[in-house]
Amino acid sequence: MKTGLLVILSFIITCIYAIEHDSICDDKNNCPYPTHTVIRLSSRDDELARKLAEQHGMHVKGDVFMDNYYFLYHTEPNRPMRHKRSAIMRLNEHPAVEWIEEQRPRHRVKRDYLLLDDEGVGIINDIKGRFVLSLIIINDKVRSHIVSRRETFTKIVRSTGRSDAETKRRRDSDSVRRIPRLPFRDPLYQDQWYLVGKAMGNFDMNVREAWLMGYAGRNVSVSILDDGIQRDHPDLIANYDPLASTDINDHDDDPTPQNNGDNKHGTRCAGEVAGIADNDQCGVGVAFKAKIGGVRTVIDSQ
CATH class of the missing domain: 3.30.70 (Alpha-Beta Plaits)
Structure with a gap:
């Protein structure tokens, strides 16, 4: 079980690992002039x-x-x-x-795939070790939280005068309440493990529960600061917000990225946030009712 978890973790880290160079100066302490x-x-x-x-x-x-x-x-x-x-x-x-x-300019590298060479494998092993340790700490905190919730629940029930049998029946009913399968037809929806209850270690984000309560991003606008977003993308166009968009580099209001095959990051992020649901396109955004805009600040790959 643990081996399977680590294999899955390795794959996920390989896909999403990002390197950010925050230092302005290089290894020889040569700093760029202010621009x-x-x-x-x-x-x-x-x-x-x-x-x-x-x-x-x-x-x-x-x-x-x-x-x-x-x-x-x-x-x-x-x-x-x-x-x-x-x-x-x-x-x-x-x-x-x-x-x-x-x-002065700062160097940034977009989040992307991590090559499985010697350096990449070393980075993955280091992250896996820290992740497993964090799981142990989290599990201890979760157990403590559950015990605290049960104690609080018992105190509330006793103060209302319910019988122990009624309390157990309601508690059992709540614990087995199922979230219905949402009827999204988007082809990649079932692969979005963080939305469909397939998170590792059962640490689910409860996004579906929030959707069923009516929270899906209505009346919210989000701007993605990145290499731009493809505003006419079929999974974004209905949610696109021009008032939340601009292009810092070309000094206009169009955040469309350069079409050279290397500028997809902002569009992908926009889809994760506000991709339209149930339209037979790609996947589903976490806040699929939100409006989405882009601020184009990054040029090409960095």
């Missing part, structure tokens, strides 16, 4: 932001965001760094500038 500067004014003033940028050899790029924040870029990016730093210091002294920061 832009962000300022916050005391209040929104587009004309003042433009004048301040021009006075310090910069220009405002893109639209104002969060009401009073502006992206500033150096007009001559190849100017010596000391000149740029001097401009930043002078800009920071202006009374209308409440906050300023030079920002």
Whole structure:
């Protein structure tokens, strides 16, 4: 049983493992130069932001965001760094500038498959060890929680004056209550183990129970910050929300990713969140009644 669990776990980890490089600098401590500067004014003033940028050899790029924040870029990016730093210091002294920061690019790698080479196998074994340990800890906590719930339940029942026989009958009835099979025709729905009660160790997310209670994402909009989303995808188009979408790279409102075969991650994530249910397409989103948008921030593979 344990061997089977670890085999399944290995497969899942192989599919979903992600590596994120959070450090700005490389192994030799070489750090990229700042690509832009962000300022916050005391209040929104587009004309003042433009004048301040021009006075310090910069220009405002893109639209104002969060009401009073502006992206500033150096007009001559190849100017010596000391000149740029001097401009930043002078800009920071202006009374209308409440906050300023030079920002550098960070390297990100999308979540994807992990190759089963020596390095990949080592990573999987390490994660499996930590996962098994966490299961032991979780099981202890679950047992403690169940005991506590039973004790609380008994106290409540005794305070209401129910008989022990009636209490047992109701408790047994509740414990065997079955969740009906939901009539979703989507071809991949039965493979979505995290939705259909096939989670490892019986640690189910109770998503179906939430659906049956009426919670499916109604009146909620979600934005996926990634490489964009395919807004006309047949499993997303009816839930697409243009007001929750934008393209940071091309400075427009269309989050459609570049069509080069390498930009599918955001669309996949959008489907996991708000894929339309019961439409004979792909699978089902956790919140299939929610509206979905995309913010295209990542270019190509990273």
